[in-house]
Amino acid sequence: MKPTLISALILGALATIGQASAATPAKADVAKAAKAGSASGIDVQYVDRAVRVQDDFFVHMNGKWLKDTAIPADKSSWGSFQKLDDDTQPQLRAIIEKSASGTPAAGTDAQRIGDFYASFMDEKKVDALGLAPLSGELAGIAALKDKAAIPALLAHLGQLGVGVPYDFGIHQDAKDSTKYVADIGQGGLGLPDRDYYLKGDDAKLADALAKYRVHVEKMLALAGDKNAAANAKKIVDFETEIAKLQWTKVENRDPVKTYNKVELAKMAELAPGYDWAGYLAAAGISQKAGYVIVSQPSYLKGFAALSAATPLDTWQAYLQFHTIGAYANYLAKPFVDERFAFYGTVLSGVTEMRPRWKRAVTTVEASLGESLGKLYVEEHFPAERKARMEVLVKNLLAAYKSSIDKLDWMSPATKKEAQAKLAKFTPKIGYPNRWKDYSALVVTRDDLVGNVMRSRTLESKRELNKLGKPIDREEWGMTPQTVNAYYNPEMNEIVFPASILQPPFFDAGADDAVNYGAIGAVIGHEISHGFDDQGAQYDGDGNLRDWWTAADHKNFDVKTKMLVKQYSGYSPLPGYPVNGELTLGENIADNSGLAIAYKAYKISLNGKKAPVIDGLTGDQRFFMGFGQVWRMKMREAQQIVQVKTDPHAPGQFRANGTLMNQPGFYDAFKVKPGDKMYLAPKERVIIW
Missing domain, CATH: 3.40.390.10 (Collagenase (Catalytic Domain))
Structure with missing residues (x-):
C-alpha cells in the first residue's frame, strides 16, 4: 500500500561580509563572534572569509564546514537535517534497549518495542534462517498456474510492502474532504525514476541500469534461481516497458489531472482485459467504497495491455525478485550485503553500511513509530x-x-x-494528542521477517478501515522523532x-x-x-x-x-x-x-x-x-x-x-x- x-x-556568514558600509560588522567583532556558545546562535566557526557574502552566501556561511567535513561513510549526504537525525538515534536506542532489557508484560508497548529490536539484533538467528522466512510467499508465486491469480496476488503483496506495478493509498477525497477514498497509482520500478530506464544517452543512468540488471541476477541467484541471468533480463525488460507507460514526476504534481474518479464497476472500462474486480475484492476496497481515484488513467490502461502480453514466467520472476528485495534487509547477510551494494553504493555512493543497531532502530521506528515516539517525547521534549x-x-x-x-x-x-x-x-x-494503538500487533523475539510482515499488514488494515468512517483529524503523518x-x-x-x-x-x-x-x-x-x-x-x-x-x-x-x-x-x-x-x-x-x-x-x-x-x-x-x-x-x-x-x-x-x-x-x-x-x-x- x-x-x-x-x-x-x-x-x-560572517567574517568579511563585504566592504560595503558601517552596518557591516568589523573584523574584530567577527573574531569575537567566533567564540563557541555565541548568544547569536550562529555557527560562525564555519564561515569562509575568502568568499564574500554578496557573492555566495551559502559558501561564505558554510565554507569551512564544506571543506573540513567529510560525509560519513554510511551516509549518502550530510548536513543539518542528517546530523540532527543521527544525534537522535542514540536517544532512541537507549529507550529501545531499556525496553529490550527487561521482562515487560506481554502485549505492552515495551514488550513489542523490545522484542522487535531484539529480533533484528539477533544476527546469528537471522543468518541461520537464510531465505526460509520468505519461503511461503515465494512458493505461492512459483505455484501460479495462470495469470488469472495475479490481480489478487498483487493486492496481497502490496499489503506486505512489496513494490508492485500499481498500488493504492487511503486519504481524503480531494473533492470531498469529508470522505476517505482509495487512490490507485503507478509503481513497480526497482530504480528511482523512469529516466533510469529510458535515458539511454545519459552515461551515468545507463550505467546504473546495467548494474541494476547485475544486481537482479545476483539476488535471484542467492535465492537459488538456476536461470538467474535470463530472468534478470526479463525483469529489467518488463520494468522498462512499465517505465514507458508511467507519467513523469512533473505530470504527477498536477492535483487536477491526477484526480480521476472512477466507479468500481467501471474500472474494467477504463483499463480493459484485467480483473479489476478480483483485485479490488482482494485488496478489501470493493466492500468499503463505491469508487476509487485513479491517478494515471493512461498508465493503468497501458498496464492492463502489458500484463496480458507478459508471459507468466516473467511475472513470476518479477514478483519473486521484488518480494525478496522488499525483505532483503531482514534476511541473512548475503541478501543484506547485495541489496546494500546496489542501493547503497551504486545508486547513492555510500561505502559503508550503517551499524546494525541503527538499522534496528530504523526498523522499530517504521513498525512502532508512535509507541517509540511517546517514550521519546517524555524524555526529550x-x-x-x-x-x-x-x-x-x-x-x-x-x-x-x-x-x-x-x-x-x-x-x-x-x-x-x-x-x-x-x-x-x-x-x-x-506530538499527537492521541497515540496510535498497536495492541493488535504480535511481535516475537525470534521472527524478524514475521514481525515486519505483521506490522505492514496491520498498517494496511488500519488504512483500509478508514473507508466509510469519519475523518480522523487527530492523526499524524510523521512520528515525533x-x-x-x-x-x-x-x-x-x-x-x-x-x-x-x-x-x-x-x-x-x-x-x-x-x-x-x-x-x-x-x-x-x-x-x-x-x-x-x-x-x-x-x-x-x-x-x-x-x-x-x-x-x-x-x-x-x-x-x-x-x-x-x-x-x-x-x-x-x-x-x-x-x-x-x-x-x-x-x-x-x-x-x-x-x-x-x-x-x-x-x-x-x-x-x-x-x-x-x-x-x-x-x-x-x-x-x-x-x-x-x-x-x-x-x-x-x-x-x-x-x-x-x-x-x-x-x-x-x-x-x-x-x-x-x-x-x-x-x-x-x-x-x-x-x-x-x-x-x-x-x-x-x-x-x-
Whole structure:
C-alpha cells in the first residue's frame, strides 16, 4: 500500500561580509563572534572569509564546514537535517534497549518495542534462517498456474510492502474532504525514476541500469534461481516497458489531472482485459467504497495491455525478485550485503553500511513509530519548547494574514478566499494528542521477517478501515522523532514534529532573530505550501476547488514561471540541472516562507530596534540562521537521484536562490549590482 502524499520540508556568514558600509560588522567583532556558545546562535566557526557574502552566501556561511567535513561513510549526504537525525538515534536506542532489557508484560508497548529490536539484533538467528522466512510467499508465486491469480496476488503483496506495478493509498477525497477514498497509482520500478530506464544517452543512468540488471541476477541467484541471468533480463525488460507507460514526476504534481474518479464497476472500462474486480475484492476496497481515484488513467490502461502480453514466467520472476528485495534487509547477510551494494553504493555512493543497531532502530521506528515516539517525547521534549513554538506559529500566521492584505497582484475577491483558508489552518506541534494503538500487533523475539510482515499488514488494515468512517483529524503523518515537517492540503494542517525543534532549527538559548530565520522559515515554508502552485488549488476545507479569479491565475502564473526559469538555471553537477517545474512547489514555499518569517520577526520586535549581538545586526542574524539550516553536502550518485526524483532543490540553491529574491537580504548585507548574489528588482520573485 502506497503512503499518502504530503508536502514535506525535506521524501539539505560572517567574517568579511563585504566592504560595503558601517552596518557591516568589523573584523574584530567577527573574531569575537567566533567564540563557541555565541548568544547569536550562529555557527560562525564555519564561515569562509575568502568568499564574500554578496557573492555566495551559502559558501561564505558554510565554507569551512564544506571543506573540513567529510560525509560519513554510511551516509549518502550530510548536513543539518542528517546530523540532527543521527544525534537522535542514540536517544532512541537507549529507550529501545531499556525496553529490550527487561521482562515487560506481554502485549505492552515495551514488550513489542523490545522484542522487535531484539529480533533484528539477533544476527546469528537471522543468518541461520537464510531465505526460509520468505519461503511461503515465494512458493505461492512459483505455484501460479495462470495469470488469472495475479490481480489478487498483487493486492496481497502490496499489503506486505512489496513494490508492485500499481498500488493504492487511503486519504481524503480531494473533492470531498469529508470522505476517505482509495487512490490507485503507478509503481513497480526497482530504480528511482523512469529516466533510469529510458535515458539511454545519459552515461551515468545507463550505467546504473546495467548494474541494476547485475544486481537482479545476483539476488535471484542467492535465492537459488538456476536461470538467474535470463530472468534478470526479463525483469529489467518488463520494468522498462512499465517505465514507458508511467507519467513523469512533473505530470504527477498536477492535483487536477491526477484526480480521476472512477466507479468500481467501471474500472474494467477504463483499463480493459484485467480483473479489476478480483483485485479490488482482494485488496478489501470493493466492500468499503463505491469508487476509487485513479491517478494515471493512461498508465493503468497501458498496464492492463502489458500484463496480458507478459508471459507468466516473467511475472513470476518479477514478483519473486521484488518480494525478496522488499525483505532483503531482514534476511541473512548475503541478501543484506547485495541489496546494500546496489542501493547503497551504486545508486547513492555510500561505502559503508550503517551499524546494525541503527538499522534496528530504523526498523522499530517504521513498525512502532508512535509507541517509540511517546517514550521519546517524555524524555526529550520539554513542554516549554512546545509553548515557545506555539507563539512562533501564531506570529507567522499573523504575518501571513497581513501579507495577503498587502499583495499588489491579487484581487480583493481572491484575497478574501485566501484569508478564509488561512483562518482554517490547523497547527500541530511536537506530538499527537492521541497515540496510535498497536495492541493488535504480535511481535516475537525470534521472527524478524514475521514481525515486519505483521506490522505492514496491520498498517494496511488500519488504512483500509478508514473507508466509510469519519475523518480522523487527530492523526499524524510523521512520528515525533522525525526531523522534518509537513503540510497536508486535504487536512489544511501544518505539522512540526518534536525532533526538528532543536538547533540549528530552534535554539532555546539564542535570540529571536536566528530562530525566526531558522524554524520561523520552516513554519513559513509549511504555511506557504497551502498557497503554492499545488496547495493553492485546495480551499480551507481541503477540497480541490478553484477559488481564484482568472486575472489572479494569470498574475500567479507569471510569477511561478519566473521561479521555474530561475531554478532551472541552477545545476549541482554538470549535465544535471535542477528541474524548475518539479521543484516549483518547494521553491515557492522556501521563498514565501522566508519572506513571511522575516515579516514575523519584524512584528516580534514591537517597533523596537533589534540588539546587535556579537557584532551582528538582527537582520543579519535572521538570514544567517536561515543559511546555516541548509548546510549540506551530497555524494554525486545521490545528487543525481535527487535531481531526478526529489521535489526539493539541492541545499545550496534553497539557500542562495531563496535569499536572492528577498529585499531584506539586500539591505542587511548591502548587496549591490555587480555582486554575484544580486538580482535586479524586476527579476526577484516575490509571491506571498
